[in-house]
Amino acid sequence: LDTSLALQMREAGRAVLDELVELRVATGELAPRTRDVAAIGRSHGVHAEPITLGLKFAGWYAELGRGIERFERELEGVATGKVSGAVGTFAHLPPEVEEKVCERLGLTPEPISTQVIARDRHAGYLGALAILGSSMDRFATEIRHLARTEVGEAEEPFGKKQKGSSAMPHKRNPIVSERISGMARLLRGYSVAGLENIPLWHERDISHSSVERVILPDSTGLVHYMARRLRNVVENLRIFPENAARNLGLSAGLIASQAFLLELVERGLTREEAYELVQSIAMAAREAGRPFLDQALESTELAKELSPDEIRELASPDRHFRHVATIFERVGLG
Known part of the structure; x- marks a missing residue:
């Protein structure tokens, strides 16, 4: 059988x-x-x-x-x-x-x-x-x-x-x-x-x-x-x-928070300090109903670490798409 x-x-x-x-x-x-x-x-x-x-x-x-x-x-x-x-x-x-x-x-x-x-x-x-x-x-x-x-x-x-x-x-x-x-x-x-x-x-x-x-x-x-x-x-x-x-635009840029966090740690802040700074900006933007980028550009504390151009670059979603082609190649779809 x-x-x-x-x-x-x-x-x-x-x-x-x-x-x-x-x-x-x-x-x-x-x-x-x-x-x-x-x-x-x-x-x-x-x-x-x-x-x-x-x-x-x-x-x-x-x-x-x-x-x-x-x-x-x-x-x-x-x-x-x-x-x-x-x-x-x-x-x-x-x-x-x-x-x-x-x-x-x-x-x-x-x-x-x-x-x-x-x-x-x-x-x-x-x-x-x-x-x-x-x-x-x-x-x-x-x-x-x-x-x-x-x-x-x-x-x-x-x-x-x-x-x-x-x-x-x-x-x-x-x-x-x-x-x-x-x-x-x-x-x-x-x-x-x-x-x-x-x-x-x-x-x-x-x-x-x-x-x-x-x-x-x-x-x-x-x-x-x-x-x-x-x-x-x-x-x-x-x-x-x-x-x-x-x-993608519903969060008004809040989704860039991790990029800011990692960059600030790279610049010498402790992770706790960087997290507190970025969170304060994000929460202020959320409560005011305004874009995260605008709130970040107005932050005097953030300005001590990053220039306006650096802030704009970190807020751009383009960084998330840089390696898409590589990922496709890795799964055989290149």
């Missing part, structure tokens, strides 16, 4: 790989198109420092590459067969028979088995699928956040006859991304079930069997479906550079 299961998993896994490769190609085309679309980076959901949308998508490209490589390794790991008898001792057939059978089937003979092939192989396969699903969940979650009304930097494709809401005709909900996030939860659960299948009794029990009848085909089919649906979203993702630029 395990030998036939290995054949099924290998063939199904190859179909999954085809879809994953196509998805990665789509992200690899989206990233360069948006490489120079300036946007705000967020940590904890709060504005942090400038980024470009292309950098987000380049990260997806790199992550999918790792996921594909991981899945290929695990797919190779489950492509093993056994004809070693009831408890793996070759009591009735010699190992040479197993080797010939596996060679003909294109499988690797399991070096040592019991009545079954050890389930760490299958758990690895499920784990790799769960990681891929979680990666796609991360991408889908990003799309969902970028599509929020108050953000509006990206949006799923929307068909002419599609309904965003049965009750509110104006809506365009990110339903595909939400579906992908939901399916990823199943994959993570299936991965845990795969781990539970590893500790079988002695040379075998069948506590794993009923579980695998659900989790192996379901996990494989889910990732295949998720990759195909997400590829359509990525290929047709709507990007709104004007909204990204608007959001």
